[in-house]
Amino acid sequence: MTVRVLFFAYLRERAGTRETTVELPDGASVDDLRRQLRVRYEGLDLADNVRMAVNRVYVDNPYVLHDNDELALIPPVSGG
Amino acid sequence: MYRITDHIIDTQALLAAVARPEAGGTVLFVGTTRDHNEGHVVERLEYEAYREMAVTEMARIGDEIRRRWSVVEVAMVHRIGVVPIGEASVAVAVAAAHRDEAFAACRFGIDTLKATVPIWKKEFYVGGERWVGACHRHPTPEEREVTG
Numbered sequence: 001m002t003v004r005v006l007f008f009a010y011l012r013e014r015a016g017t018r019e020t021t022v023e024l025p026d027g028a029s030v031d032d033l034r035r036q037l038r039v040r041y042e043g044l045d046l047a048d049n050v051r052m053a054v055n056r057v058y059v060d061n062p063y064v065l066h067d068n069d070e071l072a073l074i075p076p077v078s079g080g
Numbered sequence: 081m082y083r084i085t086d087h088i089i090d091t092q093a094l095l096a097a098v099a100r101p102e103a104g105g106t107v108l109f110v111g112t113t114r115d116h117n118e119g120h121v122v123e124r125l126e127y128e129a130y131r132e133m134a135v136t137e138m139a140r141i142g143d144e145i146r147r148r149w150s151v152v153e154v155a156m157v158h159r160i161g162v163v164p165i166g167e168a169s170v171a172v173a174v175a176a177a178h179r180d181e182a183f184a185a186c187r188f189g190i191d192t193l194k195a196t197v198p199i200w201k202k203e204f205y206v207g208g209e210r211w212v213g214a215c216h217r218h219p220t221p222e223e224r225e226v227t228g
Contacts, residue, residue: 008130009200010211053198056133072130072198078213079127079134079158079199080111080170080190 001026001067003033009075011050015041024065030054031061033071050075081155082138084131084199089157089168098153098175105179107186111170113163117212120205127160127169130198134158137197145174145189149181156189158199169201 003022007015022036030052038046051074052059058074065071081097091110098106113125142154155173163169172189176182201212 006130008198009128009202010214012128053130053133056130056136058196072133074130074198075200075211076213077194077196077198078201078211079129079197080194080201 001028001065003065004068004070005033005037006070006072008073011044011073011075014044028065029061030059030063030065030071033065034061037073046073081157082135082142083157084129084134085157085159086161087159089159089171091168091171091173094155094157094171094173097155098173100152100175102177103152103175104177105182106173106175107179107182109170109172109186109190110168111190113165113167113169115165117203120203120208122165122203122205124162124204125165125169126162126202126204127158128200128202129158129160131160134197134199138193141189141192141196144192145185148188149176149185151176151181151185154185154189156193158193158197160199 001024003024004019005022006019012018022033024033034046053072053074054063054069091108095108115122138156145151145154152175158170172186174182174186174189203210203212
């Protein structure tokens with residue numbers, strides 16, 4: 001399956017892109033994607049304070065992804 | 081009304097958006113960009129949003145407010161891009177039958193917005209820049225003096 005991944009703020013700057021696509025085996029979780037991104041973007045800080053949102057809703061690491069999901073890496077927010 | 085805008089926030093429009101005949105008290109919170117933060121003189125602030133989710137998340141906060149208080153109407157607007165010092169970056173308006181609910185709900189609204197809505201602020205100051213809230217950051221002038 002293919003998942004669209006969005007980067008924001010300092011993660012966007014570190015990754016050097018706003019978005020990418022990642023191929024994952026069926027049944028892969030958010031945690032699996034996290035691991036794959038760490039390999040692809042060496043040095044990208046994906047600490048636990050970086051939350052994940054799938055299709056614009058916050059999810060936890062065990063969340064199972066589906067084809068065409070939009071996954072966003074959400075570093076600590078600082079609006080206001 | 082839940083909105084991300086690239087332009088100056090029209091606070092009168094927020095008040096108009098929550099105006100209802102059954103409302104007896106309206107609280108409007110306006111957050112403005114400050115010229116200093118944690119020892120830095122801030123020259124410029126720039127905001128970035130995950131636009132679609134930010135609006136969804138603001139609406140979710142609005143729903144939560146309605147569950148907790150007998151509130152008549154809620155409006156939230158956040159500005160993104162460069163926001164000059166002293167201008168509004170965020171505004172939350174809550175109208176309720178009585179002021180107690182309006183104050184409490186507006187406070188909850190801005191606090192929760194700041195904690196969960198996917199928006200990021202970058203400060204530009206003399207000698208550097210940093211994403212606020214990020215764990216990696218540039219040293220403050222004081223820290224730079226210490227570390228040489």
